[in-house]
Amino acid sequence: MDARTKEAIRYLGYGRHAVDDHTLKLVESCFEELSQEACGRIVYRIFELEFPESGRILLGNLDIHSKNLYKNLTGCKKAVLLGATLGPKVDLLLRKYSIGDMARVVTLQACAAAMLEEYLDEWQTALEADMKKEGYYIRPRFSPGYGDFDIAHQDIILRMLDTAKKIGLTLTGGNMLTPSKSVTAVIGLSETETSCHIKGCEVCQKRDCAYRRS
Numbered sequence: 001m002d003a004r005t006k007e008a009i010r011y012l013g014y015g016r017h018a019v020d021d022h023t024l025k026l027v028e029s030c031f032e033e034l035s036q037e038a039c040g041r042i043v044y045r046i047f048e049l050e051f052p053e054s055g056r057i058l059l060g061n062l063d064i065h066s067k068n069l070y071k072n073l074t075g076c077k078k079a080v081l082l083g084a085t086l087g088p089k090v091d092l093l094l095r096k097y098s099i100g101d102m103a104r105v106v107t108l109q110a111c112a113a114a115m116l117e118e119y120l121d122e123w124q125t126a127l128e129a130d131m132k133k134e135g136y137y138i139r140p141r142f143s144p145g146y147g148d149f150d151i152a153h154q155d156i157i158l159r160m161l162d163t164a165k166k167i168g169l170t171l172t173g174g175n176m177l178t179p180s181k182s183v184t185a186v187i188g189l190s191e192t193e194t195s196c197h198i199k200g201c202e203v204c205q206k207r208d209c210a211y212r213r214s
């Protein structure tokens, strides 16, 4: 079983070994259909960081009060701000099945979430190599909505990255990203090596790391 299938199954609420053949086939067929429709796009910019006081971060036009993000970024000089999406066709696919096949909609949702994570992980691996050449190590990505990093920051992040024009990523009136399978995130850049786990602190073995996301 590949990593994204395992992830999709986890999102569906199954333990790793408890999944039945019918669900597994459904997951495979959803990934197949999604791969025809998903079109991963990403936009990012690098900003200098300032920490005027404990728990407060200045990143371009963003003035963030968050103890969790502060901990994640402590020791970083700069940060990457990113917006990424799988594109609008994934939403059309979800809508297509929303009348009559809810099991497929739920599975497509899980598979698309796993696909977006995989897309970001691959992109992040390339970013890590590029940044290393410039003497920077990357911290795990941290999205608005994690811990006390207020999701309301997404609006200004999208404007700072001009995502509407560049990758068609906007917010709905209810502050939801559209297309729905999209994400915004901050990735700290530090001159001190932490060699972060690509999947983030939750699965990282460095239990005593000072920057660990709680």
Ligand code: SF4
Residues within 6 Å of the ligand: 139, 140, 194, 195, 196, 197, 200, 201, 202, 204, 205, 206, 207, 209, 210, 211, 212, 213
């Ligand atoms: S716990 Fe691991 S993933 Fe999290 S900041 Fe530390 S080294 Fe990076």
